Amino acid sequence: MNPQNTKHDPASLVNKQLKQWVQEINELCAPAAIYVCDGSKAEYDRIMAEMAASGMAIPLEKRSNSFLFRSDPSDVARVEDRTYISYPERDQAGPTNNWVHPDELKRTMLGLYKGCMKGRTMYVIPFSMGPVGSPLAKIGVEITDSRYVVCNMHIMTRVGTRVLEVLGAEGEFIPCLHSIGAPLEPGQQDSSWPCAPIEQKYISHFPDENLIWSYGSGYGGNALLGKKCLALRIASAMARREGWMAEHMLILRLTNPQGRQFHIAGAFPSACGKTNLAMLMPTIPGWKAECLGDDIAWMKIGPDGRLYAINPEAGFFGVAPGTAYNTNPMAMDSIKENVIFTNCALTDDSDVWWELMSPPPAHAIDWKGKDWTPDKDYPAAHANARFTAPASQCPIISPDWEKPEGVPIDIFIFGGRRASVVPLVHEAYDWDHGVFMGATAASETTAANIGAVGNLRRDPFAMLPFCGYHMGDYFAHWLAMGDRLGDKAPRIFYVNWFRKTAEGKWLWPGFGDNSRVLKWMCERFEGKVQAQESPIGLLPLKQDLDLTGLKLPADNLTELLKVDAAAWKAELPDIEAHFKKFDSHMPARLSNQLQKLRERLG
Ligand code: SAT
Ligand code: MN
Numbered sequence: 001m002n003p004q005n006t007k008h009d010p011a012s013l014v015n016k017q018l019k020q021w022v023q024e025i026n027e028l029c030a031p032a033a034i035y036v037c038d039g040s041k042a043e044y045d046r047i048m049a050e051m052a053a054s055g056m057a058i059p060l061e062k063r064s065n066s067f068l069f070r071s072d073p074s075d076v077a078r079v080e081d082r083t084y085i086s087y088p089e090r091d092q093a094g095p096t097n098n099w100v101h102p103d104e105l106k107r108t109m110l111g112l113y114k115g116c117m118k119g120r121t122m123y124v125i126p127f128s129m130g131p132v133g134s135p136l137a138k139i140g141v142e143i144t145d146s147r148y149v150v151c152n153m154h155i156m157t158r159v160g161t162r163v164l165e166v167l168g169a170e171g172e173f174i175p176c177l178h179s180i181g182a183p184l185e186p187g188q189q190d191s192s193w194p195c196a197p198i199e200q201k202y203i204s205h206f207p208d209e210n211l212i213w214s215y216g217s218g219y220g221g222n223a224l225l226g227k228k229c230l231a232l233r234i235a236s237a238m239a240r241r242e243g244w245m246a247e248h249m250l251i252l253r254l255t256n257p258q259g260r261q262f263h264i265a266g267a268f269p270s271a272c273g274k275t276n277l278a279m280l281m282p283t284i285p286g287w288k289a290e291c292l293g294d295d296i297a298w299m300k301i302g303p304d305g306r307l308y309a310i311n312p313e314a315g316f317f318g319v320a321p322g323t324a325y326n327t328n329p330m331a332m333d334s335i336k337e338n339v340i341f342t343n344c345a346l347t348d349d350s351d352v353w354w355e356l357m358s359p360p361p362a363h364a365i366d367w368k369g370k371d372w373t374p375d376k377d378y379p380a381a382h383a384n385a386r387f388t389a390p391a392s393q394c395p396i397i398s399p400d401w402e403k404p405e406g407v408p409i410d411i412f413i414f415g416g417r418r419a420s421v422v423p424l425v426h427e428a429y430d431w432d433h434g435v436f437m438g439a440t441a442a443s444e445t446t447a448a449n450i451g452a453v454g455n456l457r458r459d460p461f462a463m464l465p466f467c468g469y470h471m472g473d474y475f476a477h478w479l480a481m482g483d484r485l486g487d488k489a490p491r492i493f494y495v496n497w498f499r500k501t502a503e504g505k506w507l508w509p510g511f512g513d514n515s516r517v518l519k520w521m522c523e524r525f526e527g528k529v530q531a532q533e534s535p536i537g538l539l540p541l542k543q544d545l546d547l548t549g550l551k552l553p554a555d556n557l558t559e560l561l562k563v564d565a566a567a568w569k570a571e572l573p574d575i576e577a578h579f580k581k582f583d584s585h586m587p588a589r590l591s592n593q594l595q596k597l598r599e600r601l602g
Contacts, residue, residue: 007161008036010124014169018141021175022124025143029179030115031122037150039126039160047147056148056192062351064337069148070369071219071343072193077384078221078228078270078449080465083203085233087469094470095581102206109202112181112215119184120145126164126173127157129231129298129312133166134404136244136298136310138235142225144178149223152340155315155388157226174210174234176225181216193218205229207237207468219342220317220386231296231312232466239298240469240477243484248462249297250278251309253398253407254518257286262522265297265309265490266413267462269443271384273497273510275318279330279394282515284546289515290398291330292407293391294318299409305488307481308406313391320344320354320385327356327511331387333395340388343367345380354381411521415495416443416459421567422496424508424560425517426537427524431482433537434492436593439475440575441494458578472585479589493521494537499560507556516546534563535600565601572598 006012010026013019013036026034037043048067051057057067085097086105093099100108123144130137142153153159167173181196195201196216203222204213212229214222221228235246249265256262268274278294293311302308316334320341323331344352346365353364364380366372372380391397400407414437416422428434438461445455449465457464460471467474482489495517497510520540523529531538539561547557575594579586 029117031117117145140174142176176212233468237468244300251292283512306408310406343382343385428492472582
């Protein structure tokens, strides 16, 4: 090996535990070569060029340094059915997670991992979740046989030599083992998106050991293990042990015309507009928004007793379809260059396209690589097509987005996609009520996971697929954090941008106009406006929602703020059944909240 490149040699690793683990995985997976990533641009460019040469990456002439990938049609989203939270006892994983005993799961997976990297290079990716060296950051190392994963990790996390320096000889890291599960025999032609069949896919977490094993998928959260696997599932379990919070939340800063800053963190299920809200452009004059993160927040109580948040990620892995200049101009401006696109359509002039981005092109190549014209009765881009883009490219990224100590959170928002029942916004009476709102959050399902679209599912805190331990204990952890925060706890609100008329028309314009709702929250926080009590929480007085410049029919507003007691009463049995699942782990304080709601509804 060239002496300049010795840093890519696993022999150069100084962390003993890491060196040993790499050796073990090398013996198990039997790759053709091992390469330790340095995180440099040159490395990214070289690996991307290799993928372009093999035909896996399609360079886009219209966007500098950007590439399109098409996944296998069986590998297009997170596989929740194949995702495991593995503790010695089933009860530790709780009723909302798939569980297999660690011994059995490891036995099965070791069988799959045996020789699984034959003919491929094994990449060792040292990465930091959170600014390198931040007191809130954690170090992970992903071993993968996917070059696509290496390039995505370069964007989504902080990769490289600096991380190894912080790790030192004795430092601890979270081992994340990933294989696409497609060994290459000598002379065998590689496919453009190698992966294993669905019944061999496993996304496994061993929270007691801070260990992640993923096999068989190359897509998104199944394969970019820093994201949902580490920063949510493993981190949520660590956070409970260590007294902090790892949440599926965007982080944004709003500044009012007087220059006062408010920090907001919001939890919404995947593909419910989190990225749009994170990059919102306020339509109300004088208000400014900055983005700090669009998917995950790690939060710790600071020396002043307030809750401080960092975004552990370094990039956006955003849903492409629906993203457009009229809905999310800041996302569009973030993806002009240096982007990885997956499962978008390819236009004849070498650009990407997806549904609702702009008028459809006369002809394109769809995400399956087939000719597509607008008369087709199926979309050109997959509904879960994605862009991977550096967060630093967002024009409204906050100058403080990489502040090691994070930003103090004033407001929490929960929400989901509901065509009816849930009003535009309501505020919790107190912390316990807010935790109740989070615990009962529900949404109509989307294409972000493999499964039926449009069914109502309870998705507590938008963490249903991401909580690394018993959800009842997670509720208790939220209550305990509130007790510690006391009067410094963030205020809690619940929103629904997705309310429709009986005819199926949107009642609320959404997007930048959501700033009107955020403004009301900030004014509530400041104690500037009163609210109206209702059985489900505090609602805005009509005159306090700033609707200047918005032509919203008066009936819409009435409908948006209506609390239909009968419709809410009809939800109670479902909430009761939902709580019942958590059995003896269900905190009595939340059952009390349910009782109070029932009484208020009369
Ligand atoms: O595929 S990911 O899990 O990273 C995206 C999502 O579902 O939010
Ligand atoms: Mn997400």
